[in-house]
Amino acid sequence: MYLTLCDKIGAILREHTGKADAMLTDGGDHADVASTIAFSLAKEYKKAPAVIAKDIVNAIREQVMQDTGATTLAVGPYVNFIFGNKYCSDVLSLAVRDGYGAGQTKSERVVLEHTSANPNGPLHVGHIRNTIIGDTLTRCFRKAGYPLEVQYYVNDMGRQIAIVAWGIATQGADINAEGKGDHLIADVYIEANKNLDKDSTLNEEIDKLMQRVESGDPETISQFKIPVKRCLDGFKDTLAAMQVKHDRFVYESDFIRNGDTEKLLSRISHLPEAKIEETLSLDLTNYGFEKNYILRRSDGTSVYAARDLAFHIWKGHNFDRVIDILGADHKLIGTQLQATLNILGEKAPEIVFFEFVSLPEGSMSTRRGKFISADELIAETERRALEEVTVRRPELDETERKKIASAVAISAIRYDIVRTIPEKSTVFDWKEALDFEKQSGPYIQYAHARACSILDKAGTFTPCYEAEGEGEIVLAKQIALFPKVINDVVNELKPHLLAIYARELADIFNSFYHAEPVLRAEEKTRNRRLTLVDATRNTLKEALETLGIDALRAM
């Protein structure tokens, strides 16, 4: 609705001025949409922008009203457009329907890879930034109508895994011990690294393991596979707790076994950029990379990058759009991958990079055991949430309180992570993670629960799809923006836009709630406001679900 009207206004402006760009911009407090086109015409027309704006308004006002129902006003040099009653009515009748905000079904198939942490220890608060960004994008794409498959790329044959396998074999660790597998593997991995640091000659044993696994030695393969599986089972539990699910786990080693990596290396070796020495590498200096991109080691084994290329070629052949979520430490290798796929004439992935999450005392490290695991974070947040729920709703039984606390905790965690732009590195802060107030997931859930509560008390009513008075109109217009926001997230791969949108919707609803009585209003107003509350409730629900947060009906 919003975009449609903007398109129509843009077309009218372009036709009237003959300019290719209508210079439409956000109207802020002044308008629903505005144009700054008068500035750019000032020189050409040799007139003051404010005069030009006035002329434009006089010329197009009637047509804009006819085509869109919007009022056109000149405010200084700005041409402002304010949408009318019909816009609010149309929006409200759409917004009360289940699935509001969903785009038309698209045919473009999308594959999105996220998390893909090495199976050498539990997911920590750094990894889950990847997870939350990826899962929120996933939900936005699906909301926008795209068929999408989410993949986890399992590194099941790298050096880290070899170190785990070696640790199990040499340290007497019980791989079948009770408990969560990912934490068990971390203990082995940390100890193995200590042992390797003490005696660097032991690294030869790791090299041997890697050679054996790549050559297909069955015993070594199973030596790797067992800890990988235990670790992944732990990951799946953690991910499920955060409402995250992958459609497919793709194993790196499959691209060795099926010959794709060998085929890729052969193709690479025929490229003009190829450097065949003891190793096989690519000289990408013409593409702005200083160092050679090594793909095969001198002992004949493939490097991670080679398997990753094979994996991406496979993705490119099976999907129309390939998206990866990667930490900023992968920037170099990620852009080298893109460049190489371009040289090969294959589809290169779009990559969303996010900066690091560190601890107040420094950066996290699985190897050194310095991290806060996602499991710890979830447990602690749930504990705090349960305290909060118990204070607020002492009359509820424990099962009910725990259910709410769990949803509140995941909401707080997911929202806290997704609200910050990925380019900004962050320092993990318990105080902020455990904050259930303003600018938090629970705050938005609370606004939703409030709306539900009003509607529960209201009983049946006759819908009235209108907005009257500033408070109602501002709320209706915010509701109208939801489909646009989903669109923006998908086009720009920026999930934080949805987080901010949902919070602003909750803000506006809370102000409305305090300013305008609903249940106590006289009949026509009551019906109108109840309809608005219902539209808000539904939009909050859809937005929360797209953020991977439970839209609780009561808190």
Place this chain on the structure above:
RNA sequence: GGGCCUGUGGCUUAGCCAGGAUAUAGCGUCGGGCUUCUAACCCGAAUGUCGGGGGUUCGAAUCCCUCCAGGUCCGCCA
């Protein structure tokens, strides 16, 4: 040393790519508001050299140059 990212009130943060109307919001501080639809809330106040310096432009937080600070990468690791 080179590449990339970041720097916005005491703290956290949006806006920057596609330059325009008094720079967004939260925490904290101060002052109000629960016999009234859930106070995980609302209303109001104070707090800003948008890291520094140049430049482009009618107009710069936004574009260009430069410097400073922090993070990160530059491995036959992933």
